[in-house]
Amino acid sequence: MRLRQLCLLAVLTIGATAHAEEASNTGAAAPLPSSADAQVTELQQRLKDSERQREELSKQLQRADATRESAQLSRLRQENQRLAQQLKETQGGALTRWLTEQQQWFVTGGAVALIALLCGIFASGGHRRRRQWLN
Numbered sequence: 001m002r003l004r005q006l007c008l009l010a011v012l013t014i015g016a017t018a019h020a021e022e023a024s025n026t027g028a029a030a031p032l033p034s035s036a037d038a039q040v041t042e043l044q045q046r047l048k049d050s051e052r053q054r055e056e057l058s059k060q061l062q063r064a065d066a067t068r069e070s071a072q073l074s075r076l077r078q079e080n081q082r083l084a085q086q087l088k089e090t091q092g093g094a095l096t097r098w099l100t101e102q103q104q105w106f107v108t109g110g111a112v113a114l115i116a117l118l119c120g121i122f123a124s125g126g127h128r129r130r131r132q133w134l135n
Helices: 002-028 034-092 101-123
Strands: none
Touching: none
16 A cells, blocks of 8 residues: 555656646746847847848958959959060060071171172173183
8 A cells, every 4th residue: 555655646746846847837938028029129120230231241342352353453464465575575586596696797707708709700790711820
């Protein structure tokens, strides 16, 4: 008999604690006081303001990125033009760089000798005379 009473007492104790916990949980589901409503409204308003500010800042960031990219693009175009001009100058001066100064003088001297030979041939009249040695 004692065992039955002990089991009944345990069941009642467990049931009472469960019922007390339920009662405390349902008390929290009661309507919020007006100060809590005001806080929720204020927090929702702050959330909207924060979202608006975030969107504005993201737009400003995109504009800043665009201006930075356009500045970088203009610098790259200027450098490209400068390098193209430098390439043209280098290719234009490449013919004179093929020959050193000494080689240029040699070529000039050869051209003068060739011109002198041609002038001598044309000055002789184009006919050959047989020359004999005088003894």
